Amino acid sequence: MKIVVIDGQGGRLGKLLVEAVKDRIPQAEVLAVGTNGIATATMQKAGADYVATGENPVVRGVMDADVVLGPLGIVVAHSILGEVTPRIAEAVGGCRGKKILIPMNSCGVSVAGTQEMGLAGYVKLAADQAEAFLRGAR
Template sequence: MIRIAVIDGQGGGIGTTVIKKIVETYGDRTEVWALGTNAIATAQMMKARANRGATGENAICHCVQQVDVIIGPISILLSHAMMGEVTPAMVQSIGSAKATKLLLPVTQDPIVIVGTVREPLPHLVEKLVCQHLSAYLTEGTHLPCP
């Protein structure tokens, strides 16, 4: 079983979408941690059926060192992103964590990721969960995506 940290801020909408898809696809074959930059984001991700949740800079800095995969928008690697919710300490901890980072190319910050195709969030989450995350699960322990 792999441990996955889903990190989000503001209203937690991206993280909620990701967690719902992981739970729908893999059920109890993964342990999902909802790490919110604020309490609202964490609460929304917990409603999506994350196994555990924690909020704030210290929780994120501590927890990312204990997971196998980190999932979130590209903003989690940008200091002061999400209207200042992402701190430099969070960025440093996430970036230096040994966990594989699966990042969605969505941000409200003035960043252009060359080579990406603009797609709706549900399509990006489908690719993340069904193509990229499945590679980190032990062979034969996950359900195929539709």
């Protein structure tokens, strides 16, 4: 099973997601893709199996992903201070994999009905959902 974690800026969310996935679903292959080198390096230190940086690695990486994890902004062109290109947003939004996205203030998008909580709470929920999905509770 392939999980793609995408993040930008400093990669803090991506780091937490990689750590949670590696802890909860150790058999999963984790590809971490940063929209910049700092985010990529941060996720690499967290234990991702593979890392890459930039638009094309996102586009190619999500093609066969079972699950995609990251901030909500990865499906919104020009979000995360412009780091998400239209091509990234289209690739993530159109990929066949289950998308488990976390609302973040830096994305400039809010979702009505979501519960306000800290980053650790969102990461736990995302890891729970990814684990349940991959175990067949789709």
